[in-house]
Amino acid sequence: xxxxxxxxxxxxxxxxxxxxxxxxxxxxxxxxxxxxxxxxxxxxxxxxxxxxxxxxxxxxxxxxxxxxxxxxxxxxxxxxxxxxxxxxxxxxxxxxxxxxxxxxxxxxxxxxxxxxxxxxxxxxxxxxxxxxxxxxxxxxxxxxxxxxxxxxxxxxxxxxxxxxxxxxxxxxxxxxxxxxxxxxxxxxxxxxxxxxxxxxxxxxxxxxxxxxxxxxxxxxxxxxxxxxxxxxxxxxxxxxxxxxxxxxxxxxxxxxxxxxxxxxxxxxxxxxxxxxxxxxxxxxxxxxxxxxxxxxxxxxxxxxxxxxxxxxxxxxxxxxxxxxxxxxxxxxxxxx
Amino acid sequence: xxxxxxxxxxxxxxxxxxxxxxxxxxxxxxxxxxxxxxxxxxxxxxxxxxxxxxxxxxxxxxxxxxxxxxxxxxxxxxxxxxxxxxxxxxxxxxxxxxxxxxxxxxxxxxxxxxxxxxxxxxxxxxxxxxxxxxxxxxxxxxxxxxxxxxxxxxxxxxxxxxxxxxxxxxxxxxxxxxxxxxxxxxxxxxxxxxxxxxxxxxxxxxxxxxxxxxxxxxxxxxxxxxxxxxxxxxxxxxxxxxxxxxxxxxxxxxxxxxxxxxxxxxxxxxxxxxxxxxxxxxxxxxxxxxxxxxxxxxxxxxxxxxxxxxxxxxxxxxxxxxxxxxxxxxxxxxxx
Numbered sequence: 001x002x003x004x005x006x007x008x009x010x011x012x013x014x015x016x017x018x019x020x021x022x023x024x025x026x027x028x029x030x031x032x033x034x035x036x037x038x039x040x041x042x043x044x045x046x047x048x049x050x051x052x053x054x055x056x057x058x059x060x061x062x063x064x065x066x067x068x069x070x071x072x073x074x075x076x077x078x079x080x081x082x083x084x085x086x087x088x089x090x091x092x093x094x095x096x097x098x099x100x101x102x103x104x105x106x107x108x109x110x111x112x113x114x115x116x117x118x119x120x121x122x123x124x125x126x127x128x129x130x131x132x133x134x135x136x137x138x139x140x141x142x143x144x145x146x147x148x149x150x151x152x153x154x155x156x157x158x159x160x161x162x163x164x165x166x167x168x169x170x171x172x173x174x175x176x177x178x179x180x181x182x183x184x185x186x187x188x189x190x191x192x193x194x195x196x197x198x199x200x201x202x203x204x205x206x207x208x209x210x211x212x213x214x215x216x217x218x219x220x221x222x223x224x225x226x227x228x229x230x231x232x233x234x235x236x237x238x239x240x241x242x243x244x245x246x247x248x249x250x251x252x253x254x255x256x257x258x259x260x261x262x263x264x265x266x267x268x269x270x271x272x273x274x275x276x277x278x279x280x281x282x283x284x285x286x287x288x289x290x291x292x293x294x295x296x297x298x299x300x301x302x303x304x305x306x307x308x309x310x311x312x313x314x315x316x317x318x319x320x321x322x323x324x325x326x327x328x329x330x331x332x333x334x335x336x
Numbered sequence: 337x338x339x340x341x342x343x344x345x346x347x348x349x350x351x352x353x354x355x356x357x358x359x360x361x362x363x364x365x366x367x368x369x370x371x372x373x374x375x376x377x378x379x380x381x382x383x384x385x386x387x388x389x390x391x392x393x394x395x396x397x398x399x400x401x402x403x404x405x406x407x408x409x410x411x412x413x414x415x416x417x418x419x420x421x422x423x424x425x426x427x428x429x430x431x432x433x434x435x436x437x438x439x440x441x442x443x444x445x446x447x448x449x450x451x452x453x454x455x456x457x458x459x460x461x462x463x464x465x466x467x468x469x470x471x472x473x474x475x476x477x478x479x480x481x482x483x484x485x486x487x488x489x490x491x492x493x494x495x496x497x498x499x500x501x502x503x504x505x506x507x508x509x510x511x512x513x514x515x516x517x518x519x520x521x522x523x524x525x526x527x528x529x530x531x532x533x534x535x536x537x538x539x540x541x542x543x544x545x546x547x548x549x550x551x552x553x554x555x556x557x558x559x560x561x562x563x564x565x566x567x568x569x570x571x572x573x574x575x576x577x578x579x580x581x582x583x584x585x586x587x588x589x590x591x592x593x594x595x596x597x598x599x600x601x602x603x604x605x606x607x608x609x610x611x612x613x614x615x616x617x618x619x620x621x622x623x624x625x626x627x628x629x630x631x632x633x634x635x636x637x638x639x640x641x642x643x644x645x646x647x648x649x650x651x652x653x654x655x656x657x658x659x660x661x662x663x664x665x666x667x668x669x670x671x672x
Contacts, residue, residue, distance in 0.1 A: 155654075158620045162628040202538070202575070205618050205650075206599045207635065239538070241577025242602040263542045266578040282541050284494045292498040299543065314541070318491075 014062035019316035070137030077103030093149030105177035123190030134186030138198030202239025221252035245270030260314025280314035350398035355652035406473030413439030429485030459526030470522030474534030538575025581606030596650025
């Protein structure tokens with residue numbers, strides 16, 4: 001995988017799966033049930049190490065991704081973060097009233113020690129040939145949770161950005177520095193590369209995309225390099241549509257994560273020449289399995305053949321996926 | 337507006353607003369409360385005519401769009417359609433068991449008489465300078481409601497398409513013919529142009545986009561022309577991202593509806609030379625109003641200046657929009 005991230009075309013392509021340490025695995029659910037809540041789960045290295053390694057025991061994957069969450073960053077900033085079972089994350093929203101103090105990005109690394117401990121332990125236990133990925137949410141994506149206090153539709157966040165541009169800027173600035181510190185600490189702990197999940201890139205008019213996604217991501221990558229991080233950075237602006245070209249060209253990321261609906265030929269045309277691409281099988285096909293999965297897997301490999309390619313889904317794997325379909329996918333990819 | 341649809345650049349651009357006859361208007365809510373349910377509302381010409389004309393009385397708009405719903409087509413096919421107050425539409429889903437008989441597209445026009453009566457009456461009452469728009473849902477979009485039995489996320493529909501391609505094809509074939517009959521009858525009743533709302537174009541891998549959106553839309557446009565319809569057709573593949581180019585080039589539509597996140601320069605580059613474009617102000621700005629709205633309105637006009645342009649939103653207007661912001665928008669556009 002690191003060879004691909006360095007610009008080399010490798011056949012068959014290396015493979016990992018977004019959210020590979022997740023609820024579709026019975027052994028994950030068994031560990032999950034031991035933690036009293038989701039944040040506690042993320043912050044208990046014994047548990048995080050175990051679930052990070054689980055998919056590697058089952059499948060011939062080329063990378064592990066540390067089990068954690070994009071909301072550890074606001075939590076590390078001192079914003080209260082909790083999860084409502086069966087619903088999702090909750091934070092104190094920033095929609096009403098003046099902007100409170102957002103916390104000190106310089107303290108995030110101190111607060112997130114268990115994440116780095118888990119990374120160091122995974123790296124020590126993992127086969128040296130397996131790449132270990134550290135990650136953070138993109139500044140805009142994390143900001144949408146902080147602003148709304150939850151996930152869901154992003155209309156209120158766009159209104160916040162239009163009506164309170166200075167506050168929006170202040171939030172993004174804190175998140176850029178916090179994410180940079182957090183990502184740099186993950187590399188120091190032993191991660192080999194990084195992914196920025198800009199999961200809510202869709203629906204923004206170009207000027208807002210520029211202010212809320214392009215510039216903060218550019219600042220984040222620049223800051224990481226200034227902090228001495230030389231590891232490759234995969235940017236994944238899910239749903240950015242026509243705007244992935246600007247993301248690929250202007251943010252400084254090493255590689256581009258491509259979502260399901262974006263054709264490989266389009267990503268290749270829009271990205272700088274030779275940029276490694278990652279993607280983009282429809283996760284729904286991993287639920288279906290069978291000939292539909294096999295056929296689309298072959299097509300994805302063919303479509304990305306002109307670029308250095310890391311095989312992945314175009315979105316995270318879903319809880320209802322049968323693990324045997326993942327096994328079939330990986331076996332098919334490795335020519336088994 | 338018809339001049340723009342014929343390829344002429346008009347300054348200032350003509351304007352209408354998706355869902356302009358809608359809940360943001362108090363006079364709409366007053367009429368809506370008279371109908372026992374939403375389908376009854378659609379099928380009562382007195383009410384449909386009244387709400388179609390309401391926004392034209394308030395605002396200096398260049399087009400009216402007949403008040404109706406994309407689900408009158410499955411209803412006209414004999415599928416049961418009802419609305420749950422505060423939630424949305426319901427149909428008997430097609431997910432489980434063998435595909436039932438889907439109804440006879442030849443009978444749709446007979447079943448939807450009240451829609452055509454409303455169109456004829458609106459056309460008679462409307463200033464001849466105002467364009468009257470007829471519409472239908474795109475075949476894939478309507479199919480997603482029929483398959484799931486409701487709106488919401490489209491994952492199940494993609495799985496249906498992967499696992500039951502023959503059934504998917506059969507549904508789309510019926511919907512193409514039914515939509516063609518319905519759209520042709522709207523033109524015969526007095527509509528001046530047509531819009532195809534492919535509201536759920538996002539998230540499809542390219543081969544499925546081709547099967548479920550491109551080919552059915554191409555068949556629909558071809559069928560409309562065979563039925564003698566010469567009126568312009570606006571195709572609006574909302575969320576198609578990188579794939580709007582293929583939609584614009586391959587379906588035969590006259591004009592392209594552009595969603596909020598797709599820049600005008602991208603649509604222009606991807607569409608056939610000189611194709612009229614419609615869009616694409618963020619509806620959230622109409623809630624905000626003020627300087628943010630004014631500034632983005634100017635930007636949208638500037639960005640589309642190189643193409644024949646119909647000003648519109650990039651998505652439907654929302655119920656919480658203050659009508660005075662719509663007035664301010666239209667006044668600003670008309671140079672008032």
